[in-house]
Structure formats: structure tokens, C-alpha cells
Amino acid sequence: MHKMTQENLRNAFAGESQAHMKYMIFSDVAQKEGKPNIARMFTAIAYAERVHANNHLKVLSGVGDTAGNLETALGGETFEIDEMYPVYNNDAKIQGEKEAEKSTYYALEAEKIHAAMYTAAKGTAAQGKDIQLGDVQICSVCGYTAEGDAPDTCPVCGAKKQAFRKF
Ligand SMILES: [Fe+2]
Ligand SMILES: [Fe+2]
Numbered sequence: 363m364h365k366m367t368q369e370n371l372r373n374a375f376a377g378e379s380q381a382h383m384k385y386m387i388f389s390d391v392a393q394k395e396g397k398p399n400i401a402r403m404f405t406a407i408a409y410a411e412r413v414h415a416n417n418h419l420k421v422l423s424g425v426g427d428t429a430g431n432l433e434t435a436l437g438g439e440t441f442e443i444d445e446m447y448p449v450y451n452n453d454a455k456i457q458g459e460k461e462a463e464k465s466t467y468y469a470l471e472a473e474k475i476h477a478a479m480y481t482a483a484k485g486t487a488a489q490g491k492d493i494q495l496g497d498v499q500i501c502s503v504c505g506y507t508a509e510g511d512a513p514d515t516c517p518v519c520g521a522k523k524q525a526f527r528k529f
Contacts, residue, residue, distance in 0.1 A: 363422075371418045378415035382408045432484040439477040443470065468504035471518045475507045498529040 385408035392401035419425055426434065447470035454462035483493045499512040504519035512526035 368422065371422050375415055375418040375422065375424075378411045378418065382411040382415060385411065429484060429487040429490075432480050432487050436477060436480040436484065439473045439480060442473045443477055447473065468506075468518060472505040472507050479507070479509075499526045500529065501525055502527050 385404045389401045389404035389408065392398075392404060416425075424434075425431070447466050451463060451466040451470060454460075454466055486493045496510045499508045499510070500506070501516045501519060501521055502525050503521040504516060506516050506518040508526075512523050512528070514523050515521065516525065
């Protein structure tokens with residue numbers, strides 16, 4: 363692929379991905395404000411942006427089989443754990459940005475667990491098999507991730523059990 367086309371598609375993928383995420387978050391806000399049709403409009407258009415992101419990523423050859431995708435996912439999480447979030451967290455600390463310090467800390471702590479989960483899964487997936495997996499519990503405040511029952515309090519942010527969403 364021509365370099366410029368590749369760069370354009372990468373930018374388009376990043377933009378569509380961000381639009382998808384923003385619209386999902388905006389949908390939650392509309393829902394909480396008691397505006398279900400605006401919430402649904404945001405959710406629907408978020409899905410369209412996801413379709414666009416999916417198409418761009420496929421053209422960029424960024425989607426593999428599950429074993430390959432786990433390697434890709436692990437690579438992203440590892441970068442975030444080893445380089446990105448420690449540096450961002452430190453920058454926020456130095457600049458006295460308390461909220462940014464907290465949000466980057468929350469992400470860093472969860473990414474460590476995500477990396478461990480992907481690492482545990484990839485060997486099994488490489489053999490062409492699915493994994494054993496209990497309920498996955500996500501803290502809606504900080505993203506802390508646990509398998510099995512939700513803890514009584516989140517070990518990262520201190521949120522109560524009811525803040526966990528089960529997958
Ligand atoms: Fe993650
Ligand atoms: Fe939490």
C-alpha cells in the first residue's frame with residue numbers, strides 16, 4: 363500500500379475509534395438525563411463509526427485470527443504498562459494534575475491485569491482452542507478487572523461491589 367494511503371487510513375481508524383468511544387459515553391449521559399432517543403441516536407451512530415473503524419483496520423491488515431489478535435492486544439497493553447502510563451502518570455504528578463494522575467494510575471493498574479489475562483489466553487488460542495473463563499468483573503469507576511466474584515471493595519479505587527459490571 364502507498365505510504366500516504368496507509369497513513370490516511372491509520373488516522374481515519376484513530377478518528378473513527380475515538381468518535382465511537384465518545385458517542386457511547388455521550389449516550390450514557392443522555393440516558394442519565396432521561397433522553398432515551400438521543401441516547402439511542404448516539405449508540406446507533408457510534409456503531410456506524412465502529413463499522414468504519416473495522417473497515418479501515420481490515421484494509422490496513424490489522425485484524426488477524428484470535429491467536430494473532432491476542433499477540434497484538436498483548437503488545438498494546440505491554441507498551442501501556444512499561445512505557446506509556448508510567449511516563450504519563452509521572453508527567454501528571456510533576457505538573458500537579460491530580461485528576462490526570464488518578465486516571466492514568468487507574469488505567470495502568472488495569473492494563474497489568476489485562477496483559478496477564480491475554481498472556482494466559484494466548485497459548486491455548488495458539489492451539490486453536492477457547493479458554494476457561496469465569497465471570498469477568500469490571501469496576502465502572504476505575505476499570506479494575508477481576509475474574510469470578512466482584513470484590514467487596516475495588517482494590518484500586520475503593521468503589522463498592524455494586525460498582526462492578528459483569529461480563
Ligand atoms: Fe487494557
Ligand atoms: Fe475501581
